[in-house]
Amino acid sequence: MKRAAPPGPDKTGAGRFRLRSFRLRITLTSTATALAAILILFVAASTTIVARRAQILDHILSAHLSGPGFGVATPALWPAIDAHLNASFSAFAPQGSQGGYAILRASRADGSLVYRSPSWPAALDVKALPDDSGLQTVADDATEWRLGQVRHGDMTVWVGVNRSLSNAQLRVSLWRFGAAAAVLGALIALLAWYLSARAMRPVEHLTGVMLGLNASDLDQRVAADEEDIEFAQLVTVFNAMLDRLQRSFLQAIRFSGDAAHELKTPLTILQGQLEHAFTHAAKPEQEEALVEMLEEVRRLDSIVRKLLMLSRADAGQLQIPLSPFDLRPILDELAEDIELLDAEREVRLDLPPLLLVKGDADLLRQVLQNLASNAVKYGLAGGWIGLSARQHGGQWQIDVSNASSGIAAEHRERLFDRFYRADHAHNRRIPGVGLGLSLAREIARAHGGELLLAEADQERTCFRLCLPAAL
CATH class of the missing domain: 1.10.287.130 (Signal transduction histidine kinase, dimerisation/phosphotransfer (DHp) domain)
Known part of the structure; x- marks a missing residue:
């Protein structure tokens, strides 16, 4: 029977990648959709905020230029007007900025200077200033200014706003908004993972029932x-x-x-x-x-x-009376039987002096005889057969091993199937019908233990019988 592929990433078709986890796909899809919506909102909001900020700056700058104060100002009032301009635009700069929010310059038609802000950039000389009316954007070495001019008689007044500080404040605000969006995306991912888990509970419940099914418990149903x-x-x-x-x-x-x-x-x-x-x-x-x-x-x-x-x-009717007894004499008899069956095989014993288990002595003797018979029939001629036992936790682990050339990987999981024999070439010359290991495993499980293939490499084959220890 073909085994199902393990869960994980899967490729179906050329260049197509598909996650095998339904819950993970739901989580990623929900998170990606939410993040896409947040990103669109972020871009739209950022564009709107930047444009609106520029409109507000231009509106305030135009309001200052259209005011009557520049035409009647005396030389003593120009510093106060400059301070008022900086105070008006200080809200559009990052916290901790040290002035330079706005600049002011006034000069006569003959080129004489009436007033110039202490922070006026040297790069913005008269030749660099725009002659056109209206608002213009001018940049010096490191700063971008939004400039506007107004004329009062023979006097021209230029007012500028530091756009670089305004943009820096916008970047800080947008970075904070982006960080908040990232946190929101992480919370959405966690929420989607939680909700997908709740949505998958019926399937997990059904899976649990399937995993709990066995041959003697097929009457389970899900409501x-x-x-x-x-x-x-x-x-x-x-x-x-x-x-x-x-x-x-x-x-x-x-x-x-x-x-x-x-x-x-x-x-x-x-x-x-x-x-x-x-x-x-x-x-x-x-x-x-x-x-x-x-x-x-x-x-x-x-x-x-x-x-x-x-x-x-x-049918679940294999009831075995469990009584404590010492399994060591049975293993000693088994070692003697192996020597009689094949005197050329070396028998290696590693057994404790006392091996107390609970069960039926005749049935466990049948299990061990089957394992020993297989070791003789399928082991390497002139090799060795080992019987060992050790206590692990509350169980005895009894190993029957032999020298062998290994068991192919495709046969290992079917060794305990009924009427299955691993090598058809051997089937023609070694007696047996393929029921021994299957029956031995059922007897071991009826004792509350297990029979399994512990090792099957190129040098050694080992079957392990696990039985509850008698305290």
């Missing part, structure tokens, strides 16, 4: 009337799928159990008849043929017994 309308149909479809799955699974369990049960009695009768015929065989050829048939009948009987036990495990 559709408790979910939002948008998710009710999804929940209904999921419940219908569970109904179909439960019916199919129960039918498979019944078929497996019934078939195994119906085969058990005929096989027992057939085995008895073959054994009776063997005792009355007249020729060696007949005895040899009967021995082969008996071996096949016993093999079928073993398969039937395993299928019966697996069907009980599937």
Whole structure:
């Protein structure tokens, strides 16, 4: 079966990138939309503010130029007029600015100077001043001025406003507005992440139910009337799928159990008849043929017994009385059996003197014998087989390992599947039907433990049986 790709970035099509997280996409889309709206608002507001600021400056400057004060001013009043102009435009400069908000110059037609502000830039000499009426923008080395002139008889008066200070104040204000917009965007992102999480709760609840499903607990259902309308149909479809799955699974369990049960009695009768015929065989050829048939009948009987036990495990009826006992003698017997099966194999033992577990001794012996048999059948000839045990937390970890050439990655996850055998070339010369590991895992789980493939590299294969320790 093809495995699903893990969540994460995905590319579909040439140059197309797609995030696999729906919640992240919703968050990013909402945040990007909000930020785009804020950016448009920021640009529009900035443009409006800049234009409005320029209009206000021009309006105040024009109001000062049109006033009657310049025409009747005496030499003693010019400094006061200059100070008044600076005070009028000081609000358009950043805080902490040291004067220079406005400048004033008055001169006669003959070129004689009536008054000039102390801060009047030297670069703005008479030749640089505009002759046209109206407001003009003039820049010296580092400052931009907005200048206007008015004539009273033979006297010309120039008034200028420091546009550079005004622009600096605008930049500070816009930077603050931009920082506030960035903070607002971050808050919107957090809010979108939170709201998307709330929106995904029904899906997460459905996912939790799916993760909690197992073969003996297919009767779980999700109440559709408790979910939002948008998710009710999804929940209904999921419940219908569970109904179909439960019916199919129960039918498979019944078929497996019934078939195994119906085969058990005929096989027992057939085995008895073959054994009776063997005792009355007249020729060696007949005895040899009967021995082969008996071996096949016993093999079928073993398969039937395993299928019966697996069907009980599937139905949740594999009840095992748990009583404390020492597993060390069983492991010692197993080591002796391995030496009898293959005297050339080195048996490596690393076992504690006392190994107390809770369970059924006969069933756990069957699990360990299956693991040891596989180590003998599939291990390297002339290699070694190891039996070790150590206590980790409240569990015993019992390892059955052997020297091997490794197990291909595509076979590792299917080793515990029923009727699955990793190497078809071996299947033709090594006996077995592929039920041993599956049954061993079910027995381990019925004991509150687990059986897993702990290691399968090019030098060592190790199966680990985990069992609760008896305190």
